[in-house]
Amino acid sequence: MKHTGFLLARMGHVAAKQFAGRMEELGLTTRMWGALNVLDAEGALTQQALGKCTGIDPSSMVSTVDDLEAAGLVERRRHPSDRRAHAIHITEQGREALSRGRQLARGAQEDLLAPLSAQERKQLHELLLRLVIATKPKGVTTDQVHKK
Template structure:
């Protein structure tokens, strides 16, 4: 009698108790989403982190680098590097903060706002591909749950 084939390693790993851990599932889902986002944004010379800074600099908030670091949960040195890269491409500027002359805020240039809009379409398309298995109600529920984890003070 022939021996039954052993299950593939990926099937064995998928049945691991690790898949019962929410932190693992969030980390794996995040890795998949980041890879898709980075691939989609590459055509614009961006990655998810630089795109995030560009989008925030394109809005009305006029964030400082410190505020960007806190909001994005990045080390301040990473934000400095991201802003430097965007600034060297003429996409953002550091301008004096009118409410604190010791600080600078990061503001998108016209070219930066235009790129943020075009890149946003690519990012949105990648997000839709990653979440294609979910219904619109499930996506909204997931967004609500993730917001409550990401912003527990709200």
């Protein structure tokens, strides 16, 4: 119990597992969830760009998009200017899944942080955010299919 790093690793694992368990109810993996969120925020992207945003390897992205498409949450459409690439679009069903998923995520977070007061949760969030920002100095460009 001595090291903060150990506590961090332990709780991180707990949080990830608990979150994955909730998403499973929606038929989503953590990777699918991450990709869906990025598509919702950024608009249609190529698989390569999606991989850069989510940290998913291009070869792993194939099966991730396969799964999302099989569930009707995204569509592979033709890229307007590059016939090698796909433009991955989120569907209406995808947006609905996101909405339900966000509710589940809120519930999961509520359970996870139950031992802390509102003020303590805010403290924890800010401390973690500063650590995450410090460890992520790489600027990822989005490579959107349609410019915003």
